[in-house]
Amino acid sequence: MPFELTDEEKTRIEEICAQYPQRGAAVLPVLHLVQDRLGHLPTEAQLAVARALDIPPTRVKEVVTFYEMFHEAPEGRFHIELCTNISCHLAGARELMAHIEDRLGIQVGQKTEDGVFSLMEAECLASCGSGPVAKVGVDYYEYLTPEAVDGLIERLRALAPAYEDRVYVCAEGQPHVGPVPGFVPMPAPPDSKKKLPSFEVPGPKGK
Numbered sequence: 001m002p003f004e005l006t007d008e009e010k011t012r013i014e015e016i017c018a019q020y021p022q023r024g025a026a027v028l029p030v031l032h033l034v035q036d037r038l039g040h041l042p043t044e045a046q047l048a049v050a051r052a053l054d055i056p057p058t059r060v061k062e063v064v065t066f067y068e069m070f071h072e073a074p075e076g077r078f079h080i081e082l083c084t085n086i087s088c089h090l091a092g093a094r095e096l097m098a099h100i101e102d103r104l105g106i107q108v109g110q111k112t113e114d115g116v117f118s119l120m121e122a123e124c125l126a127s128c129g130s131g132p133v134a135k136v137g138v139d140y141y142e143y144l145t146p147e148a149v150d151g152l153i154e155r156l157r158a159l160a161p162a163y164e165d166r167v168y169v170c171a172e173g174q175p176h177v178g179p180v181p182g183f184v185p186m187p188a189p190p191d192s193k194k195k196l197p198s199f200e201v202p203g204p205k206g207k
């Protein structure tokens with residue numbers, strides 16, 4: 001597939017590069033810029049980025065294949081990344097993942113037949129105090145429950161026709177952060193006056 005950077009992208013790349021001591025150091029934001037237009041990073045796009053940054057194509061390839069947020073092949077229109085790392089795991093992420101798989105009829109790493117959803121397991125989305133957490137585009141959905149996930153899937157399915165010919169990054173021009181709208185299962189704050197159970201730390205043998 002032939003690929004050319006647009007004039008706007010070339011200008012933006014120069015602005016980004018001006019913030020770094022070397023052009024090659026700008027590879028992450030430049031790859032995001034291109035992926036936000038295409039939805040993924042085919043070989044031709046990776047080559048164009050390498051040329052624009054004056055770095056070897058292998059260096060771009062290494063970065064694209066190392067970070068899970070970059071995709072070499074198209075994902076679903078809405079790419080759901082659910083964190084299953086320790087904090088989210090303790091908050092029920094495993095059960096939630098099973099619920100999403102069941103609901104979408106796919107497994108982690110797959111895409112729905114209509115191409116609307118794809119599902120991925122994420123290794124910590126840096127929102128550990130508000131799990132389980134999922135990311136779609138740049139939107140963060142926190143404090144997820146099965147009901148909230150169902151609501152989110154319905155909401156995204158309704159949005160899908162509007163994103164047939166463009167990549168979904170976020171719905172309203174700025175990222176969403178917080179619970180799924182309409183579902184606010186915020187946990188009660190811990191009771192600071194509650195007495196914690198005491199226990200004795202065993203000392204060295206015989207003491």
Ligand code: FES
Nearest residue numbers: 083088125127128
């Ligand atoms: S463990 Fe889920 S966001 Fe960090």
